Structures are given as C-alpha cells and as structure tokens.
Amino acid sequence: YLVRSPKSLTGTLQVVVGSLQQDALIPMLTVYDRLGDPLPTNTLINGHGQVVLQATQTTADTDYFIQVAGDTAVSQYATGDYILTASFDAVPTSNEVFASGSLDAEISKFAHVLYVAEPQVFHFGLRSGSVTDASIEGIGLAIAGTPVQVLAPTGATRTATGTLLQPGAYLVEVSLLGESAPAAGTSVDFEIFGQPASDPFGIKPLNPLTQPDYQCDGATGSYCYPDGTNSSTSFYWTVYGKLDGSTVQFGDASSLTKNWWSTSTLGTSFVPSVAADNYVVPVNGQLRVSAEDGVLANDNGQGELTANLVEGPSHGQLAWNSDGGFIYTPDSGFVGTDQFRYQAVSGGRLSAAGVVTVLVEVVAVDVVGDANHDGRFDSADLIQIFQFGQYEDSVIGNSTWNSGDWNGDGEFDSADLVAAFQAGTYLGE
16 A cells, blocks of 8 residues: 655654454554665554554655555464554654563563552553574463453564553563473563553542552552552552463463454452451460461452462561461560561452561460460370471470470470479370
8 A cells, every 4th residue: 555644744654454354364564665665663553353553754745655464374364354544643652661571491481560559441562572493482461360361473562452450469471482492592572561541430440448559648649569669650560570380371372363363351350358467476486377277367359369478577487388377486585576478369469468466475384295385285285296306306405395395405305205294284085
C-alpha cells in the first residue's frame, strides 16, 4: 500500500491491521520509505486479532509503503481477510517500560513484583529478543491470579488486552519457552512494557477494609511500598528473583501462535489477608510450631496458601517452612518480645506483611521432666526430648530444659532421666 504524509506534518505513521476471521491470518507488517528501505518501527499492539505498528521519523509530503504478509510459520495463520487503516501524527504514542532482564539455561524463570496502589486497567506487552539457538522458541509472561498471559516468539513483540488490577501485590513471571534447555552461554533479553489507566471508574471498586493501597500516613497522593520506596506513582515494580517452579502453565510450543488469538476479559482476584500471630516460649527453650498451628492457620485467601518470610527475628534463630510451620530458638538468656514478618501467597497474590510475636518468658517449673510445660511428666515429654537428638551427644552445653536437661548441667544424659524418675512424677498411660 502507498500512503503519503501531509504536507506540513512531520512525526509518525501508525498502521492498524485487524484480522477478520478468528484463528486465521496473523498479519506481519513492514513500513518502507520511498527508496525501499525499512523504517524503524515499534509495536504498540500485537495480539488478540490486531496489530498496531508505529513508524517513527516520518517527514512531510513523503511517500511510504506498507507491506502486509502472513505468519508463514504455521500455514493456518498465513492467509485470511483483514482491514487496514493508516494515520499520521506529530506526537508518537509511547509505552512505558516496566521491567527488563534476560533468561538463560541457569535462570529460565524469573519474577518481578508489581505493587498496585489504586484500581487500574493495565495493557501489558512483552518483547522477546532474537536468538539463534533453536531450542529457545520464545518467552512467556503471566501475572499469577489474573487472566494476563502473553507469549512472544523470539525476536517478536506480543501484547495482552486490558486487565483491571485491584490494589495489592502481583507476582509477574517470565519464562523461557522451548522443548529443551538452551545451550550454555545463550541468553534471551526480554522487556515488559505497557500503559496503565489509573482510577478508570472515578471511584475505588474495592473493600477498603481488606485491600491494601500503600497510602502513606498523612500524605495524600504519596505511596509507601513494602520495600521502603516512597513514590507519587500509583504502581511500583521491584525484582522478586529467580523461580525454581511456576504457578503458571504456558503450554507447548504451539501456544506461541494460538495465544495471538486468545481473548481475556477485565478481571482480578482476591488479595490474601493475614492476621497477627502470638506464641510463648520459655527462656532458653525452643518453640516448634506445626503447619496446623502455624502462621497461616488464621489467614484467608483463594485456594492454597503459602508463606514467604519477609524479615527474620532480632533475638533468635528461625527455621522457616512455606506451609506456615517454623522452629524458633531464642538467643541464650534472652527474655522479652521478639518478632518476625511474613507474607501469605495465594494464586500469585501477595498479602500485606503479617507480624508474628513471640514472648520469651521465665517459666516456673514445678514438675521435673515436664519438657513441654503442660504441667505433666508423661510420654509426650519423652518423645519431645529425644526428637532433639541431643541425648549423650558430643556437643558440650547444648541442651535446655525443653530438650532434656533436667538437672541443670547443660547436658541431656542418663543423669537427667534418673533425676526425673526418682522424683516420682511420671504419669503412665
């Protein structure tokens, strides 16, 4: 197609091509100058039946050529009917780059966290770099807990339809796509871009009692995000890190082309909510908490919950489990209150930070052998002390009352058992 720019307008040429049959033509666009050289372009939209290409650096009263071709990688998408429109503008349309990085054999899955402070409709796009390694077919992007999923073949750009995101934290995953691992030293760059439309409804369609909005105390229009960043922008991206697994299934390689035709609707999911947790442990003791009694037991979310540790304790050691269970050992001799923080994760959504408070106190012991402090010396105490594995071990002074040291010498050995049974307080079954 031949188009001519207006006589007094220098700027950009925007070409829009819509495919008219579902699951048919996937258009490939190129813009040439009058000498037949390709113009620099950027893709604004490429997916869900439409391609919008913007050619920059156009000059006034000049001829340009637009070529439309089919995606020949799959014959089904090489032909079909379409509609084309072209327009010139002095000011280019720009997308904001949200995040970027690279994937390789060592880091094939990576994630960012998107914090959203106000209800917004986001239009997300994904650019995948070019690579010669045939084992890499593209890059997938997904926002867990939402309909957003974008699959970009290598060297291509793909976009998703608008998606409403409520305030909260979203895990944004990117992953290499291919039937085998890439060769060592091969990497593919990616770029996540898009446009947000803040407060599209003029009101907040959310429950302010349960949804976090990161509003700074006493500062209207200023947002305080969990990593300490203060900003006037109502959304914020930060790095989450390498992923060993994924909450998203991208499908096989054929999904790279099928995804271009997929449709999604404005949607959202619920942010998990957390409640404060309180525990008590005796001085020089150890607190062992199962998943059933753990930090997630009083939290809420859609589907299965997992727990991510955000900040550890200040006065002890913590062994953390993602099911909400943990083992807390206070520092020797410490008496007082210690705290640590975690986030609940459900469907890829992250809660606000929950606070776990542990009171380390001096406990009056009346029953020799009562390791678990339930007021009785019975088989439960014997089971507990042997689970610590400190009976007549080679480590000097590592035992406490909770782990079998009932005579106060810092060791758990036969002398402690003799002392307990001589006291005559054992309660049989």
